[in-house]
Amino acid sequence: MxxxxxxxxxxxxxxxxxxxxxxxxxxxxxxxxxxxxxxLSHPTQTAKPARVWGNATQFLKDNAMLFKTKIIVPETHRGLLFKDEQFVEILPAGVHTFYGWKNQYRVQQFAVTGSAQTFVPEDVVSLADLHADKFAAHLQRWETGEQEVGLLYQDNVLKDIKPPAQRGACWQGQRSIEVRKLDISTDFKLPKALASQLLTAKDATLRAAALNALVMATIPEGHTGFLEVDGEQREILTAGTHVWWQFNHTIKVTQLDCRL
Incomplete structure (x- = not known):
């Protein structure tokens, strides 16, 4: 050498x-x-081809953690999953992981306590109209006609009053929720038992609903009452307490002292 x-x-x-x-x-x-x-190199040397990934999503999972979205839904909540602002599904409680572009996934969470007072927003009810099959197991929906009143019960206990021509929903939980509807098209006077229950309600929500839904008149002994509905004389009232649904009507009661 x-x-x-x-x-x-x-x-x-x-x-x-x-x-x-x-x-x-x-x-x-x-x-x-x-x-x-x-x-350094040879002009005829062929560069080693780059590795080609058949699954771009898998590549992102393995190599780009910034595209990973982790969502935790608490036990007392449910999550509405949106992809590119389009509804996908309802997420149960737990940890959920998604891969995609930044801000591609969004989850809107709601408390699900099973309480009659936990109402579902109107925009979610409208979404449930479009995806009835996906919401069926999660919502207790109700709707009243123009001549109907809804009584909302939780575990067979009256909790609220739903006016005519309204709709809404409650989240399904461990408690039983039911809306019982009453036809008030011809008879809008309350039975004595129901009237007494509403007038003496201790639950704040029910008491407030009763004040907005009822018209009450107490006729003393020795007096006579006159019921006027929508400007027409309807009935002569005896002494006692009388209660009507005030929906769809204008109700007025006058009294006459009949004592000598």
């Missing part, structure tokens, strides 16, 4: 200028007949 040494390359014999330009970069050593060269 000549006195000149070679590092990280190959010891070549004398090379032409074109060869040096195409293949190598080097420095001339002490002997002008030989070159000390370090090989």
């Amino acid at each position: 000549p006195d000149g040494s070679t590092c990280f390359g190959t010891d070549y014999p004398a090379a032409t200028t074109s060869t040096r330009a195409a293949l190598t970069v080097g420095l001339v050593d002490a002997k002008p007949q030989r070159l000390r060269l370090t090989r």
Whole structure:
């Protein structure tokens, strides 16, 4: 081997200028007949092809954590999953992971206590109209006609009053929720038992609903009452307490003292 040494390359014999330009970069050593060269590349060498991923989503899962969305739904909640602002499904309690572009997934959470006072917003009720099959197991829906009143019961205990021509929903929970409807098209006077229950209600929500839904008149002994509905005389009232649904009607009661 000549006195000149070679590092990280190959010891070549004398090379032409074109060869040096195409293949190598080097420095001339002490002997002008030989070159000390370090090989960089060959013009005919084929670059190693990049690895092609057949599943781009899998690639993102393995290599791009910023596209991972983790959602935790508490035990007392349910989540509405949206992808690109389009409803997908209702998520139960638990940990849920999604992969996609930034802000592609969104979850709207609601408390689900099974209480009659936990109402579902109107926009969610409208969404349930479009996806009835996906919401059926999660919502207790109700709707009253123009001549109907709804009595909302939780575990067979009266909790609220629903006016005519209204609709809504409650989240299904461990408690039983039921809406019983009453026809008030012809008879809008309350039975004594129901009237007494509403007038003496201790639950704040039920008491407030009763004040907005009822008209009450108390006729003392020795007096006579006259019921007027929508400007027409309807009935003569005896002494006692009388209660009517005030929906859809204008109710007025006058009294006459009949004592001598």
